[in-house]
Each structure stands twice: as structure tokens, then as C-alpha cells.
Amino acid sequence: MKKQNRLLSLILSLFLLLFTLVPQSALTVKAEGNSEMAVHFIDVGQGNAILVQSGGQNLLYDGGDQSHADLIISYLQEQNVENIDYMIASHYDEDHIGGLVPCIDNFSVSNIFGPDYVHTSNLFNNFMNTATANAIIVQYPSVGETFDFGTGSFTVLAPNGISQNSNDNSLVIKLENGSNSFIFTGDAEETSEQDMISTGMNLDCDVLSVGHHGSANSTTWDFLEATSPSYAVISCGINNQYNHPSADTMGRLSDMGIPVFRTDKQGTIIAVSDGTNISWSQEPCNDYSSGDSSVNASAGGTGGNSRQEETTTSDPVPEQEESNNADLGTMVWIPATGEKYHSIPNCGRMNPDTARQVSRSEAEAMGYGPCSKCY
Numbered sequence: 001m002k003k004q005n006r007l008l009s010l011i012l013s014l015f016l017l018l019f020t021l022v023p024q025s026a027l028t029v030k031a032e033g034n035s036e037m038a039v040h041f042i043d044v045g046q047g048n049a050i051l052v053q054s055g056g057q058n059l060l061y062d063g064g065d066q067s068h069a070d071l072i073i074s075y076l077q078e079q080n081v082e083n084i085d086y087m088i089a090s091h092y093d094e095d096h097i098g099g100l101v102p103c104i105d106n107f108s109v110s111n112i113f114g115p116d117y118v119h120t121s122n123l124f125n126n127f128m129n130t131a132t133a134n135a136i137i138v139q140y141p142s143v144g145e146t147f148d149f150g151t152g153s154f155t156v157l158a159p160n161g162i163s164q165n166s167n168d169n170s171l172v173i174k175l176e177n178g179s180n181s182f183i184f185t186g187d188a189e190e191t192s193e194q195d196m197i198s199t200g201m202n203l204d205c206d207v208l209s210v211g212h213h214g215s216a217n218s219t220t221w222d223f224l225e226a227t228s229p230s231y232a233v234i235s236c237g238i239n240n241q242y243n244h245p246s247a248d249t250m251g252r253l254s255d256m257g258i259p260v261f262r263t264d265k266q267g268t269i270i271a272v273s274d275g276t277n278i279s280w281s282q283e284p285c286n287d288y289s290s291g292d293s294s295v296n297a298s299a300g301g302t303g304g305n306s307r308q309e310e311t312t313t314s315d316p317v318p319e320q321e322e323s324n325n326a327d328l329g330t331m332v333w334i335p336a337t338g339e340k341y342h343s344i345p346n347c348g349r350m351n352p353d354t355a356r357q358v359s360r361s362e363a364e365a366m367g368y369g370p371c372s373k374c375y
């Protein structure tokens, strides 16, 4: 008995010693408060991987491709992950589950969630077999199901059905902590976005993890208006072969004035929610350039536009000024949400269904600026 007590106190004092010796790391943002939830958008190049930590629990949404498996494992170890309470495979494309397979072997995993379809690839078979070998059954949660996680919860928003397009099978979740919310879309595209809107679920969120690495087929006007995020995060690789993110998607985000974070420009990005506010490990880069360098070269961006305006206003020819003033009476199109006015309702940077016409001077008085694409 005495021996046991001595051993117990020895362990206790060792534990206390360790606790006081371990320095508070200044480099990592951790959810240490009672109601905190940390969301790590891990830079896995062209792929997706999000780690969420809250209340001692861990959720891993996608794990990047196979070439980033070692990075994911060491990143999770640095965050003291031993058990993954929820491992979620958005869908079974390589850039999402490649890094998950070794995580099943390297950590204890309580639950694996994924969409209910069969992907014809060795990697998919490997993923399923590794789960089975670790006595884990891959579960297929239904739309609307909610699961407690840490100090909050997450709800399944998609897929509403299984299609031939594996991206549209993405298991989309809305993660909530107090009044803060995040939506992780995987590679969901337009069809899935429309399905989510049709269900009538509350899609409003603070942070949108932009679908399919910013591809043009995702993040439609309708979905952006339904989610109305305060921040968008894009996970994509530098100079990736798909030219992600697309000029169309970046134009929509820019026109709606949504601040943007990008892993290709900023590396790993961490958001910490305290249930009321969200703080970030860095400022949004607000770099709305596309991954297609040929588009970037011709688009010119807002810098080119302001230069044009400067030359127009300093132009001594009075007719120019007159025509500019007359221009203010012409009708333009303004979006339901967004900061730009357009010469046509369907230039691609505004939802034409909810656009309305006002005079240009009215639009400018309301604070709208000209669209860089159609004006």
C-alpha cells in the first residue's frame, strides 16, 4: 500500500514537473479556452486537409494526397493528436484520402465518415481495407444528422444523392461552435450546391472552405448568397496543373467583397473560434488572382482599372468628361449581394436571377464600383 502511494506521488510530481517545464508554444494557435475550437487549414499543396480541435477532441476532414501523408502525420503529432474522434473523407479522390490512409494506422480513430459510393481505385480499396484491418466500420451519415464535437457540433449538409461525378458526392459539413460556423465542402460542385439550397437548411456561415480548390464549377452565386460567408478559405497548390483557383470563382468572391485566405499563398492557416469571435493566425491575403497565369496576364485587375480612371479624369478633353457624366444616367445592373455594378446582368460575376437595374449614379451613390470584367 505504502509503496503504491509513493509511486503515485512520484508519478504526480513528475507530471507536475513536466507540466511546468513544457513551454507554451508561441508558434501554434491552440484551442485552450473552455469554449474554443481551432480549425487548421493545413497546407497540403493541391489537395485538402482540415484539422479541428476542441474540448480535447480531434476531427480530421480530408488528409491531402499521398505525397503529403508524412506531413499530415507530423502535423497532427505536433498538435498532440493521439485519437482522431472523427475522420471524415469528403470523397474518395486521391488529393483528399491519400493522407488519411496512413493516419488510420498511426492514430487511434473512433469514427470514419464518408459518402456511400464505390470509387474504382487501388487507393479507395486500400482506404477501406485499412479501416477494416483496424476494426473500424466506415459510416455513411445522412443529410441533417448532427454530431456533438468538442464544445460544439457538426451537421451533415451533403451529399443528397450519389452521382457519377465523385466531387458531387462530397460529404459537406457545417461545424458550429456557439454562434460561429464553418462549412467544409470538399470538392462539391454546382449540382450538390443546388441540392443543399433545395433542402432549405440554414447554410449561413462565417467561414466557407471553398469547394473544389476554387474551381469554376463550384462556389456559384446561389451558393455564395446562401452561405454569405465572412471569410473564404481556398486550399490549392502553387502552380497546380488545374489552374485552380479559377478566375470566375475569384471574381465572384472579389465582387462580393469576401476576404480570402489561400494555402498556396499563405501556407497553413489557423482560425480559432471562441464561440462568439473568430481570430486568425494571419490576415487574409485577399489575393483574387486566378491560378491560370494566362488569364492573370490579360485581366489586369483593379490596379489596371484605377490607372485607366486616373488618365480619364486628368484628360483635358472636355467631351470625355461630358460623356462620363452622361454615363451616370445610364442603367446598370446591381447584385443582391456584392459591391460591383455591371453593364450586363450575365457577365458571370453576378447572379443574374437576383440582379436589378438602377442608374449608374444611383449605383455609385450606394457605394457600388464598376465590375472589372464588364465595365
Ligand SMILES: [Zn+2]
Binding pocket: 047, 048, 093, 095, 096, 187, 212, 213
Ligand atoms: Zn480535390
Ligand SMILES: [Zn+2]
Binding pocket: 091, 093, 166, 167, 187
Ligand atoms: Zn475531387
